[in-house]
Amino acid sequence: MRRIVAAVFVSLDSVMQAPGGPQEDPTGGFRHEGWVAPHFDEALFGVMGKLFEKPFDLLLGRRTYDIFAAHWPYVKDDPIGPMFDRVTKYVATHDPESLTWQNSEWLGKDVPAALRKLRQDDGPDLLIQGSSELIQELLEHDLIDRFQLVVIPVILGNGKKLFGTGAMPAALKLTDSLVTPKGVIVAAYERAGEVETGNFGAEHPSEAELERRRGLAEMERRRKSA
Template identity: 40%
Template sequence: MRKIKILAHISLDGVVQAPGGREDNSDFAHSGWSMRYSNKATGEGIVAAHGSKYDLLLGRRTYDVFANYWPKAPSGAIADGFNAAKKYVATHRPDSLDWGPVEDLGTDVVAGIRALRAQDGPDLIVWGSVTVTSLLFAHGMVDEVVLFVYPVLLGSGKRFFTDSAEAWKLELVNSTAGSSGVVTNIYKYAGALQIENAAR
């Protein structure tokens, strides 16, 4: 069975939108908010989080953003890995998937992901794709979450979870603080959040 790992650059108030710049073609005021914290150690941590071999599991918007950037990016561990990885995409327009190797998840995205996860193969890495992330949690198909937490409060922007998402529990596996203030937290999925009744 494959492991599904969700990776995200995230602000202290949960925003994950456009950390590297205006790659999402939006008018988000804080695009590029993570860049001032980039350093060698953070980059090495991001590379390590992917593992030696992986495929990508992406929503259509994130796929399009990546397809516009990574094929033209300078060669490096992330660029080479992304370009070589098989991309599995949730989309209603499979005929327009040009950045390969690529395969659409079909009309039933949950069934498509479930079938992928049951196969033997490399880890499935999710970046961005907040809609896919919510689906994965809702159907218990998350194995690991790696959050690169930046010491910024953005106030607005797309968040890691939508307001309609259910509550889930994660268990901290490891936490590492870098010299730039970025904290890398690795969690494993631990199921639905159970609220204990307060003693009366």
């Protein structure tokens, strides 16, 4: 069974837009393109090398596919270029005829169904790079098996975020972690069943607490009836 792995550069406030450099993705007036570069060091290069050392295929949204297709086929002095040329690129797009990069495959009109089928096949992991809009769809359908988050110590304020409002609740377990000399936190999480809850409240709530709860319930009732 294949896993879907989201390997994501993310800020402390969950922004993942345009980490690589100027003009990567200025949509929405984003002004901080290239926010990852100043935090790269030997340790982080090692993390990325380890990520790519195992067999993988790429899973990309259309915008990230276009960014990669305009860059990596023309980079011959970095082993990532030939590597990305060689692997299969599965792409979510409404325009499959324009997928001109070699070894590119259209996921079809029903992306979640296509990925459920791919996950059942034998083969390498499906590695997501960038692709914030595709990630939202996969989170909504509970289709991401592993997150590798590279958390950069910056707050960006706005931009495309890793976790939107449609993510399906799930428990995760930390399977690997590292802190680089520049303060970057690398954390890998895998699925761990349902979200567990507990209770730090008093066994016998005070009347003030009961009144607070009644107030919240009334606010929610009004919200739903509005």
